[in-house]
Amino acid sequence: MKELIKDLVKNGQYSQIKQEIIKMNAVDVAQLFEELEEESIMIIFRLLPKEMAANVFTYLSFEQQQYIIESITDKETKIIMEDLFLDDAVDLLEEMPANVVKKILKNTTEEKRNLINHFLKYPDNSAGSIMTIEYADLKKEMSVNEALEHIKKTGVDKETIDICYVTDKYRKLEGIIPLRKLILNDGSKKIEKIMDKNIKSVQTDMDQEEIAHLFKKYDMVVMPVVDKENRLVGIITIDDIVDIIEQENTEDFQKMAALEPSGVEYLKASVFALAKHRILWLMVLMISATFTGRIINNFEEVLAAIMILNSFIPMLMDTGGNSGSQSATLIIRGLALGEVHISDALKIVWKEFRVSLIVGFALAVVNFFRIYYLEGIPLDITIVVCITLFLTIVIAKLVGGILPIFAKLIKVDPAIMAAPLITTIVDALALIAYFQMASHFLGIA
Amino acid sequence: MKELIKDLVKNGQYSQIKQEIIKMNAVDVAQLFEELEEESIMIIFRLLPKEMAANVFTYLSFEQQQYIIESITDKETKIIMEDLFLDDAVDLLEEMPANVVKKILKNTTEEKRNLINHFLKYPDNSAGSIMTIEYADLKKEMSVNEALEHIKKTGVDKETIDICYVTDKYRKLEGIIPLRKLILNDGSKKIEKIMDKNIKSVQTDMDQEEIAHLFKKYDMVVMPVVDKENRLVGIITIDDIVDIIEQENTEDFQKMAALEPSGVEYLKASVFALAKHRILWLMVLMISATFTGRIINNFEEVLAAIMILNSFIPMLMDTGGNSGSQSATLIIRGLALGEVHISDALKIVWKEFRVSLIVGFALAVVNFFRIYYLEGIPLDITIVVCITLFLTIVIAKLVGGILPIFAKLIKVDPAIMAAPLITTIVDALALIAYFQMASHFLGIA
Structure with a gap:
């Protein structure tokens, strides 16, 4: 597949490249980019459908992300920033040099900019810094059908809706309910009756290593993050936790061999x-x-x-x-x-x-x-x-x-x-x- | 909480124990068991609601599982075996001594026994040995509404239905579709139109370390397992992969310190x-x-x-x-x-x-x-x-x-x-x- 696309790039057969590349997984496209010349990267990146572009972008190395942002127009930047999940946007801003950060922030809506600023205040490696705010939010008075209707309306932009969160009017976390449980229950049932009140949650300042422990202990896939008043502020997903587990292991391997830990490959x-x-x-x-x-x-x-x-x-x-x-x-x-x-x-x-x-x-x-x-x-x-x-x-x-x-x-x-x-x-x-x-x-x- | 229950056990206040314990997470109950006398364990175990009992059982150490199976009646064994997921049942049989295995198999339905025997033939640490067969199975001709109806009817016993699998009449894997995508789509849409055909799957004989690599690379939560003819035979869930990642890391730590690897704590x-x-x-x-x-x-x-x-x-x-x-x-x-x-x-x-x-x-x-x-x-x-x-x-x-x-x-x-x-x-x-x-x-x- 990679060889095919490299050949197509060489011969300038762009319409065929587009056909092939939309069949690929975003991770594989990002990996392909690592082996291409910078000019080819820009050409292919512009061929990607809008949604896929943001997805591929999150899997690129920071050097390539920087190169792309520097090469694209303000309008294109705006489109990517709209589709980027908040946690990925925060990671990006933390790594980019000042001129790129400026271009990114200029092309981000004020609402998202405020959220990003809020995020940047959480200490490194804390729950706050690794969480995402795209979760599905229900009320306990809703019926199952109302809840499903609500999810249909708001769910598209969420990082995951496999588990939904029930909050009161002060945003305090009251229960959790997996999407599958909504489906398996009668449509008229009240959420309150079927939600799980035995919630495992973490506070924004908890260290990521401890959070990983909880995920392992309770076989969790998503974890809600709350502030000191038990108000829901975000969720942490297992894919980030898997990365953290490997990162913590790498640090241990390095320390045990008298190396100062470094996250760089x-x-x-x-x-x-x-x-x-x-x-x-x-x-x-x-x-x-x-x-x-x-x-x-x-x-x-x-x-x-x-x-x-x-x-x-x-x-x-x-x-x-x-x-x-x-x-x-x-x-x-x-x-x-x-x-x-x-x-x-x-x-x-x-x-x-x-x-x-x-x-x-x-x-x-x-x-x-x-x-x-x-x-x-x-x-x-x-x-x-x-x-x-x-x-x-x-x-x-x-x-x-x-x-x-x-x-x-x-x-x-x-x-x-x-x-x-x-x-x-x-x-x-x-x-x-x-x-x-x-x-x-x-x-x- | 633990102290409270230990006190209640000491004073024989069983109805109160039951009240407290059903509020707890199965993992925590299992951990509590490790600190109790064997007689108290049996008493509390019998107080647990049927479904919770099987759940707590899977989190116990092999020694405690053996003790419980040896202590309970055939009828009670039957109830546990019914509620145990297949992969947990296989793990159990691999660890128990012959007399316990005999008691377990005697109290297992013939259908499940055949499945277990099939599982035991997969090599250690292969995809086949870590997969579970409880997944939701759809057909591409179904509409979204029909699919949801089908899931409602069959979904309760599945380990996960967050991701559903589309197979043809020969059980060949044709596509995957997350439950959330079903919800977010129009009820009359055909599954074929919205399923993802770009499937990452593994064969039954693939080594668990390689599978873990794929999960990490593609940020996956569930992975379908197929046989040599691409027929779907099971799924692997992320919670097992997290355990495998830690296990492989532990082996590396041990080998690097001139220890022969051992999985025992x-x-x-x-x-x-x-x-x-x-x-x-x-x-x-x-x-x-x-x-x-x-x-x-x-x-x-x-x-x-x-x-x-x-x-x-x-x-x-x-x-x-x-x-x-x-x-x-x-x-x-x-x-x-x-x-x-x-x-x-x-x-x-x-x-x-x-x-x-x-x-x-x-x-x-x-x-x-x-x-x-x-x-x-x-x-x-x-x-x-x-x-x-x-x-x-x-x-x-x-x-x-x-x-x-x-x-x-x-x-x-x-x-x-x-x-x-x-x-x-x-x-x-x-x-x-x-x-x-x-x-x-x-x-x-």
Whole structure:
């Protein structure tokens, strides 16, 4: 399909392009635009039917949106702005440079402009900033038939009418009723009798991560947003929530790998921006790792006496880091999904302790056979290495299990307590254990 | 609310419990059950209205579901099975032990039993295994009024009728039409004229991860599932997709931390199961790390000559591991979200190379000042450490950037190319670079 259209563009067969393109999904058209020259984009964009144009527009990258707005007339801008859902219009204004914003606002009705201004005041990532105001609004005194009539008259411009909201004269939310329930009920029934009064709603300032939790917990598809007086001000739809879930996951992945979170796609991010998001944490961890180096310095005479001890350091450090990071990851993820809570701290410590005994014992035994029998290391040194390995795993699992909980307790994102930080901490503890054991049992110090 | 009900249970005030509990959401009732004694659960469960009972039942843990089925009569089992959606019934049967399965099947109608058997044949995690068959089915010859009439008659048992499907007499999928579009159109209009023929559908054997991608890409809420002859066999709803997205993310988090993926919640998993999921990878990585140890062994004379070199090893190893894991995480996540593809390999190498020059230079400079001026290490050793640090970061970022792509190419999950494996590989490379530089520039070997 894409190849076909690219060919048609090359040959200037515009009427055929139009025929093909109106059969396509708006998402696919937007994706096609990414592969075309800017001039072709403008030609095809102008061929799109009015309604489809606004729809395709919302799926374009911000760079392409900017290019289009800059290229089209005021009248064309006006048409797009009329068809854009309010939340998409707000997203657009937040990203565009000043001259484009000016052109957009000039071509927006005053009513919509006021709404947009109102929206821009909600804090980032709050319910207010992700909601849309296009919902269907009913009164409890209506009959089912009256309600359906009302929806028919007003429903066309709504983002979704699958779920309708019942409000009183002060716009206070009184109930919800899915469209399907209206259809399945007798036409003369009063809305009040069939609406659901057990409503889950959120306030405008609630954080999007919490809202996503509620959607998941209650298997919701739409969520009403109310102000402090319980007046309905908007709705949040599941498609935005799915994006938020992936965004929050991406942030966690990034934080857990010592990256400053960034919402920009890898291939679209500049080299300088990528470097900037990596340097700070690497620097902090590099400097922390020098403490581990100091420990080695302090025990120089132990190493000088038995050089072979040196060759087990990478294995001890890596295994410690990996063991701790396994535990930390499970707890961080459990906290993010709401499966684990701060109050579970003791349970976690006890569980990790028992797990670490099993894991530590298994690895120590394998290690014993490997270095004593296969590598022929003297028995006393083998024992020191194996006991250190065991202790390292126990310490690592306890540290990895408890640090994310501690982070949550002091209101820091648990995701930073992942592999990089845990490794640095456990490295130091492992080496101290190692050298203490060595100087004690091998009679060096 | 929970406290209130717990009190009522304690005092045996059952009529009041019933009054309170029917006001609650099924999810909340299920959550309350987790905190109650088994006997109280049975009492309250029997107080629930028929329809709510099945609904609460689907939200319970498998252990509680098993307990309830074992405790109730055949007649009660029959009632629950009648009200359970087919996909929930299938999930239940897959998890229950044989005696419970027998009791369930005995109390299921033959028709439903056949459907369940059919479902159980779909491979795990395929479209067939996650779909439900409760959808609304229309014919293109119907008028809008006839369609609404048909939905009224048959719609009550459907999981969702927000989107209806138009099929021909061979059950082939011809179009889709949202319920809201039916409402907004004139009653005499033919379905054929207003249905959407541009249908996104999936086949029964498609993997759930791919399906989730389609939902995200096209902002879908329901997806039709067809067989190889394009006959409609079921639908997949967004609430299941949200669960799948989180499940796939959890698997990636686990694999990236050298854990064998497990779907069991941390607090519910046994100590033995937790240990089992950790040991294998730790063992593999522990043994790999011994190669790093060998490298240190081989350069023993370099270290013996200049012991201070030893104290920079943790810093070099950790920074290398962290640098590589930053790059790997960005690429693994990009691949999972479909933002990065195998064909981008060269772009990634070139980008990571430039990023690594900036990051490596910045860290090397900071390190130079720290160890030359603050720690007073001789200039030649300082230079060796800083150049090694720079090289380590460049190597780490290239390895971290390219290994996930390579994994994808050979059809291995890119998520295993994360911190643990990258660290082990980069450790070895960093040490070789370090000792080569040292023996070369410090004139030891």
